[in-house]
Structures are given as structure tokens and as C-alpha cells.
Amino acid sequence: MGAQLRVVRRRIRSVQATKKITKAMELIAASRIVKAQNRLNATRPYTIELSRALTAAASNSTSIDDHPLLATQKQKVRAAMVVITADRGLAGAYSSNAIREAQALSNLLQEDEGYEVVPYVVGRKGEGWFRFRGRPVARAWTGISDQPTYEHATEIADVVLARFLQPTEEGGADQIHIVYTGFKNMVSQEVRVRRILPLEVVEEQEEAGAALAPLYDFEPSAEAVLDSLLPRYVRTVIYTALLESAASEHAARRRAMKAATDNADELIKSLTRQANQARQAEITQEISEIVGGADALSSVTAGSE
Amino acid sequence: MTLQVQLVAADRSVWSGEGSIVIARTVDGDIGVLPGHEPLLAELASGVVLVKTTEGEEVAAAVHGGFISVDADTVSLLAEVAELSHEIDVARARKALDVASNGGASDDDEANRAAQVRAETRLRAAEARI
Numbered sequence: 001m002g003a004q005l006r007v008v009r010r011r012i013r014s015v016q017a018t019k020k021i022t023k024a025m026e027l028i029a030a031s032r033i034v035k036a037q038n039r040l041n042a043t044r045p046y047t048i049e050l051s052r053a054l055t056a057a058a059s060n061s062t063s064i065d066d067h068p069l070l071a072t073q074k075q076k077v078r079a080a081m082v083v084i085t086a087d088r089g090l091a092g093a094y095s096s097n098a099i100r101e102a103q104a105l106s107n108l109l110q111e112d113e114g115y116e117v118v119p120y121v122v123g124r125k126g127e128g129w130f131r132f133r134g135r136p137v138a139r140a141w142t143g144i145s146d147q148p149t150y151e152h153a154t155e156i157a158d159v160v161l162a163r164f165l166q167p168t169e170e171g172g173a174d175q176i177h178i179v180y181t182g183f184k185n186m187v188s189q190e191v192r193v194r195r196i197l198p199l200e201v202v203e204e205q206e207e208a209g210a211a212l213a214p215l216y217d218f219e220p221s222a223e224a225v226l227d228s229l230l231p232r233y234v235r236t237v238i239y240t241a242l243l244e245s246a247a248s249e250h251a252a253r254r255r256a257m258k259a260a261t262d263n264a265d266e267l268i269k270s271l272t273r274q275a276n277q278a279r280q281a282e283i284t285q286e287i288s289e290i291v292g293g294a295d296a297l298s299s300v301t302a303g304s305e
Numbered sequence: 306m307t308l309q310v311q312l313v314a315a316d317r318s319v320w321s322g323e324g325s326i327v328i329a330r331t332v333d334g335d336i337g338v339l340p341g342h343e344p345l346l347a348e349l350a351s352g353v354v355l356v357k358t359t360e361g362e363e364v365a366a367a368v369h370g371g372f373i374s375v376d377a378d379t380v381s382l383l384a385e386v387a388e389l390s391h392e393i394d395v396a397r398a399r400k401a402l403d404v405a406s407n408g409g410a411s412d413d414d415e416a417n418r419a420a421q422v423r424a425e426t427r428l429r430a431a432e433a434r435i
Binding site for chain 1: 313316343346370376383385
């Protein structure tokens with residue numbers, strides 16, 4: 001076998017091995033999207049009920065404006081942002097899209113509104129990005145991005161809530177934003193930026209207008225109920241964001257791995273052609289050598305006669 | 306008249322169905338909800354929620370922190386963590402109770418007390434099954 005043919009065949013084998021891996025990753029990601037979607041759907045009843053209760057409590061509460069989690073009249077010194085990225089790569093532009101959006105948000109907050117931005121990061125990719133650029137990260141959570149649980153969300157929510165409730169002078173944040181990837185469907189996901197704190201209640205009161213909220217009897221009181229509802233609401237918002245991001249991550253990975261598998265297919269096809277050509281060239285050469293040899297021989301014998 | 310009851314935890318829907326009475330523990334004390342109850346929104350304490358279904362069965366669940374909302378014979382119980390009695394791992398709950406009542410795993414007294422209450426609640430809910 002000729003040297004060139006051997007080299008091409010070796011490359012084909014290596015591409016085939018890579019293709020097997022990417023194909024497997026594609027299938028795994030595809031099955032995980034469904035699971036992630038199911039988890040996302042399972043939270044829906046809780047979220048709906050919670051926002052209904054929140055609306056009722058907020059519209060019956062007298063001291064809405066000075067509730068610490070709702071007050072917008074805070075100073076404008078520091079803003080925290082929670083950026084949700086992946087733990088592992090090979091998911092196309094999933095993490096870099098989220099990071100780019102986070103970057104845009106922090107520029108906006110810093111330059112236009114004069115905030116000092118404090119990043120909180122979920123996912124090893126985001127953590128690495130910030131560390132590589134030497135930017136301090138207030139807190140990073142890693143190893144939870146592909147299967148987040150409610151406990152993870154609670155932990156994150158408690159950390160940012162504590163930061164928000166801290167007085168500004170002691171390093172507290174005046175606003176909390178979250179950057180995550182919203183899952184629209186299998187093929188399309190988009191990065192979303194949302195302000196978690198202070199909460200905006202206005203929007204929800206409008207929704208309540210559609211179905212008239214009943215006159216609830218609150219126990220112990222509307223204010224107390226609101227007080228314990230709000231932190232839970234923040235947790236749910238973060239939990240939903242984590243779940244949507246996880247589903248998006250799997251979808252992005254599936255797409256990236258599908259592209260890689262298709263590419264490998266293409267590569268194998270063109271390499272096979274190259275190998276065939278090399279083999280054919282070898283055969284042609286061998287034939288012409290034999291024919292040439294026979295010719296030379298016959299002309300020698302013919303000459304001697 | 307029956308109650309439409311749904312018990313939902315943060316990450317799943319735990320139980321839903323028709324009931325004739327719902328008994329739950331709020332921060333102000335136990336309440337029982339019968340059909341025709343006025344609209345109510347109350348904060349739940351860690352405790353056992355008992356639903357008597359229209360077929361006469363009893364569904365018990367351990368609930369840790371949440372809300373009950375009653376409106377037009379629809380009862381929604383929201384809990385961050387909720388377990389039906391048959392889902393509770395009694396051995397684990399008993400062990401957790403042991404740890405918590407013997408000084409606890411952490412130095413934080415409040416966390417220990419909370420862990421103790423949680424374990425007790427789970428055991429009570431598990432017993433309601435028998």
C-alpha cells in the first residue's frame with residue numbers, strides 16, 4: 001500500500017471515531033432536552049399559583065410602597081447580576097451568547113446609569129471567562145447547570161436577597177438582574193435579561209384585572225403573607241431561569257453536535273474520494289509499470305531475433 | 306359540594322383531586338376547610354396536611370413552609386417542599402430527628418430546631434398513613 005493511501009485511511013478512521021462521539025453526545029443531549037422540558041413544565045402549577053397569591057396579597061396590602069423588596073427609591077450605587085452559563089463546552093455559542101449579553105448589560109449599567117456592577121456566576125464557563133479577564137466574581141456556583149434543583153435556586157436566591165437587603169454603604173446591591181437563556185422551542189433559544197429586584201408588581205396587577213381577585217381573608221395579615229411570599233417568588237424566578245437555561249443548554253449542545261456529526265460525514269465522504277483516487281493512481285501506476293516492463297522485455301526479445 | 310384540592314411543590318405537582326375537607330397547619334394554628342369556605346390566603350407552618358377525599362380516603366402529606374389559598378371551593382396548597390405520606394423514608398426521618406435532637410449536625414441552633422421540626426413533621430405525616 002502506498003504511503004499516501006495509508007495516511008488518508010488513517011484520517012478517515014480518526015474522523016469516524018470523532019463522529020461516533022459527537023453522534024452519541026447529540027443523542028444524549030436530545031434525550032436530556034425532553035427531561036429538562038418536563039421539569040420546566042412541572043414547575044408551572046406552582047409558579048402560577050404563587051403569582052396569583054402574590055397579586056392578591058400585594059393588592060390588599062397597604063404598605064406596598066415601603067416594602068424593602070419592592071421599593072424602587074433606592075440609591076444608585078451598585079447593581080448585581082446573575083449570569084447563567086454552562087459547566088461544559090461543546091454547546092456552540094450557548095455560553096458566549098449569555099456572557100455577551102451580560103457584558104452589554106453591565107456596560108449599560110456602568111456607563112449610562114453609573115452603577116458599580118457585581119457579577120454572580122452560575123457555570124464553569126462563565127466563571128472561567130471572568131477569571132481569565134481578572135474580573136472579581138462575587139460568588140460562583142458550578143456543577144449545577146445541567147440539572148438544577150430547587151435547593152440550588154434557593155441557595156442562589158438567598159445569597160442575592162441578602163446582598164440586596166444589605167445597606168448600600170456596607171456593600172449591598174441596589175438592583176439585581178439575571179441573565180439567562182430562555183427556551184422558546186427545540187431550535188430557538190434566546191438570551192433574556194430580567195430585573196429580579198426590586199420586583200415590579202405593576203404588571204401583575206394588570207393581569208389580576210382580567211379575572212377579578214377574590215376578597216381574601218389573610219392570615220396572619222396581608223403584609224405578613226406578602227412578606228413571606230416575596231422571597232419565595234424570587235426563588236421561583238431564579239429556579240425557572242435555571243431550568244430554562246438547562247433546557248437551552250441541552251438544545252444548544254444537540255445542535256452543535258449535530259453540526260459536528262454532519263461535518264464529519266462530509267469530511268469522511270471527501271476523504272474516501274481521496275483514498276479511492278490514491279488507490280486508483282496506485283493501480284494505474286502498477287499496470288503501467290507492468291506494461292512498460294513487458295514492453296521493454298518484448299522489444300528486447302524482438303531485437304534479438 | 307366538594308373541594309378541588311391541589312397540592313403543589315416548587316418542582317412538581319404532588320397531589321390533586323376532590324376532597325371533602327382539608328386540614329392544614331397555618332402559622333396561627335390548625336384550620337379545617339370545608340366546601341363553601343370564604344376566600345382565604347394563609348401562611349402554612351411546617352406541618353401535616355390532611356385531605357379527606359370524596360371516596361373517604363385520607364391523604365396525608367408533610368409540608369414545609371408554604372401557603373394555602375382557598376377560593377370558590379378550590380384549595381391550593383403551595384409548598385416549597387411537600388411529600389406524601391407513602392413517599393416518606395421513615396428510617397431517614399427518624400435518623401434526622403435523632404441527629405437534630407442530640408445537638409444537631411451544625412452549630413446553628415435555629416437550623417437544628419428547624420431540622421427537628423421538619424423530621425417530626427415527616428414522621429407524623431408518615432404515621433397518618435397507617
